[in-house]
Amino acid sequence: MAAKNSSGNDVLVEFRDVHFAYGDRPILKGVNLTIPRGKVTAILGPSGTGKTTLLNFIGGRLRPDHGDIIVDGLSVPRLRLKQLYALRRRMGMLFQSGALLTDINVFENIAFPVREHCRLPEPVLRNLVLLKLEMVGLRGARRLMPSELSGGMARRVALARAIVLDPMLVMYDEPFAGLDPISMAVIVKLIGEVNDALSISSVVVTHDVAEAYAIAHYMYLIADGQIIAQGTPEELQASQQVQVRQFMDGLPDGPVPYHYPAVAYEDDLLRGGLD
Amino acid sequence: MKLFALIGGGVIAHISRLGRASVFLYRVFLGGWQIFTRPSLLVHQIYAVGVLTLTIILVAGLFVGMVLSFQGYNTLVDFGAESSLGLMVALSLTRELGPVLAALLFAGRAGSALTAEIGLMKATQQLAGMEMMAVNPIERVVAPRFFAGFFSLTLLATLFTAVGVAGGHFIGVTVLGVDAGVFWSSMQEGVDFHDDIVSGIVKSIVFGFVVTWIAVFEGYDAVPTAEGVSRATTRTVVNASLAVLALDFILTSLMFGDV
Ligand SMILES: Nc1ncnc2c1ncn2[C@@H]1O[C@H](COP(=O)(O)OP(=O)(O)OP(=O)(O)O)[C@@H](O)[C@H]1O
Numbered sequence: 001m002a003a004k005n006s007s008g009n010d011v012l013v014e015f016r017d018v019h020f021a022y023g024d025r026p027i028l029k030g031v032n033l034t035i036p037r038g039k040v041t042a043i044l045g046p047s048g049t050g051k052t053t054l055l056n057f058i059g060g061r062l063r064p065d066h067g068d069i070i071v072d073g074l075s076v077p078r079l080r081l082k083q084l085y086a087l088r089r090r091m092g093m094l095f096q097s098g099a100l101l102t103d104i105n106v107f108e109n110i111a112f113p114v115r116e117h118c119r120l121p122e123p124v125l126r127n128l129v130l131l132k133l134e135m136v137g138l139r140g141a142r143r144l145m146p147s148e149l150s151g152g153m154a155r156r157v158a159l160a161r162a163i164v165l166d167p168m169l170v171m172y173d174e175p176f177a178g179l180d181p182i183s184m185a186v187i188v189k190l191i192g193e194v195n196d197a198l199s200i201s202s203v204v205v206t207h208d209v210a211e212a213y214a215i216a217h218y219m220y221l222i223a224d225g226q227i228i229a230q231g232t233p234e235e236l237q238a239s240q241q242v243q244v245r246q247f248m249d250g251l252p253d254g255p256v257p258y259h260y261p262a263v264a265y266e267d268d269l270l271r272g273g274l275d
Numbered sequence: 276m277k278l279f280a281l282i283g284g285g286v287i288a289h290i291s292r293l294g295r296a297s298v299f300l301y302r303v304f305l306g307g308w309q310i311f312t313r314p315s316l317l318v319h320q321i322y323a324v325g326v327l328t329l330t331i332i333l334v335a336g337l338f339v340g341m342v343l344s345f346q347g348y349n350t351l352v353d354f355g356a357e358s359s360l361g362l363m364v365a366l367s368l369t370r371e372l373g374p375v376l377a378a379l380l381f382a383g384r385a386g387s388a389l390t391a392e393i394g395l396m397k398a399t400q401q402l403a404g405m406e407m408m409a410v411n412p413i414e415r416v417v418a419p420r421f422f423a424g425f426f427s428l429t430l431l432a433t434l435f436t437a438v439g440v441a442g443g444h445f446i447g448v449t450v451l452g453v454d455a456g457v458f459w460s461s462m463q464e465g466v467d468f469h470d471d472i473v474s475g476i477v478k479s480i481v482f483g484f485v486v487t488w489i490a491v492f493e494g495y496d497a498v499p500t501a502e503g504v505s506r507a508t509t510r511t512v513v514n515a516s517l518a519v520l521a522l523d524f525i526l527t528s529l530m531f532g533d534v
């Protein structure tokens with residue numbers, strides 16, 4: 001399949017010392033990580049640490065201030081637009097919000113990337129879309145409009161759309177956020193199935209620790225712009241590092257700060273609104 | 276000191292926005308070739324934009340023509356010149372009112388809708404989603420809307436003029452009793468194809484270009500929140516209307532200034 005490598009090793013994505021700031025607020029401060037082929041890699045971290053930002057680097061929607069991102073042997077920040085689009089054809093991304101096209105129905109949403117990129121006869125296209133819909137259990141919902149879907153259903157439709165072109169890599173941005181336990185279990189099962197059945201590599205960005213344990217082969221923990229721990233789920237579970245324990249056990253404050261960066265609280269109060 | 280910084284910041288922000296709008300326009304033109312390979316995208320948008328605006332253009336054109344005829348008659352009859360009524364109605368419409376009013380109505384109706392649509396697609400990450408599906412939103416979403424708007428306004432302005440003349444004819448001939456033959460022949464003699472009709476069409480092409488450019492840019496550049504989109508929509512209507520009026524002045528003085 002497409003997942004078979006062209007550069008001859010089993011690393012699909014590599015971040016090399018990536019630095020990035022929004023304005024003068026640093027988000028990433030030297031991130032190094034590798035994402036192996038054919039596995040599910042989870043990236044965990046508290047809200048607002050730059051997990052979505054990491055995915056945007058892989059997709060080439062942002063450029064780092066310093067460092068490099070290698071995807072399948074290609075340096076993403078250095079690609080020309082055309083090459084970047086060619087690379088993106090081999091990736092699927094599940095957005096935090098689903099990002100379905102709201103003016104067409106479920107069927108057409110999944111058919112959209114196929115229609116844009118391949119000239120398939122209508123019956124073949126139909127079979128392809130129905131196959132993916134069957135996989136996510138929504139074949140019966142194909143005539144619904146996105147506004148008629150629940151959050152969990154929308155996420156599954158978006159998943160079907162992300163894998164319709166059989167990509168080498170699927171990125172999931174917070175696939176579990178805001179779902180009930182049953183839908184969550186469905187998504188967990190689907191991510192595993194997609195990874196194994198289609199021999200796709202998967203990156204799951206999340207802050208749901210239990211779900212990450214359930215699906216990941218390898219995990220990274222990111223906080224304050226840096227990777228603070230990595231390893232298999234078992235290794236992280238056994239880790240005694242304070243920051244790791246804070247996040248894994250869900251303690252409100254600790255080395256990973258609870259507060260957004262600010263001046264000292266007393267100073268702020270004493271300034272009396274002179275901002 | 277603070278005041279200078281404020282003014283300077285404002286000026287810089289405006290200039291950089293203008294720069295972004297120009298780069299954006301360049302990219303829309305680059306993306307325009309898609310339209311030749313997939314004309315259905317363009318046809319679909321022309322239909323959407325045209326249907327959106329057709330009714331208001333027809334109704335407004337009719338009423339403007341009728342009012343023009345009434346007022347014109349009242350003035351002309353004092354000089355015994357009511358035989359020139361047809362000419363007056365037709366000239367006002369082809370040279371000025373057709374292109375300008377059609378563009379203003381278009382900015383309010385279709386321009387705001389374009390901005391809101393593109394802005395909402397951005398706010399709900401549909402544009403980002405397309406990018407990640409390796410579909411360029413400028414080619415797929417913006418360019419067809421831009422060229423459709425541009426093309427539709429030219430047609431709509433012509434329609435506005437035609438309906439306006441019909442409305443003027445109805446009031447002038449049927450209601451006020453000007454002779455139909457005189458009404459038409461004064462028009463035929465007085466309206467020059469090159470000077471009047473072509474200059475009217477040139478105006479509507481320029482207006483169509485500017486109005487749709489502003490509309491799609493404001494949508495694409497909108498702050499991706501509900502408030503951001505609503506602000507962008509307002510800006511489209513205000514900026515596009517002002518641009519039409521200012522450009523009309525410039526074009527009129529270029530075209531008719533030396534008469
Ligand atoms: N367009 C932007 N402009 C400025 N700052 C931004 C922008 N987008 C994100 N940020 C900042 O970058 C930081 C990282 O954002 P990101 O979306 O990557 O976080 P995240 O880890 O995905 O969080 P969450 O788990 O809540 O989705 C946030 O603190 C946010 O304030």
Ligand SMILES: [Mg+2]
Nearest residue numbers: 051052096173
């Ligand atoms: Mg996020």
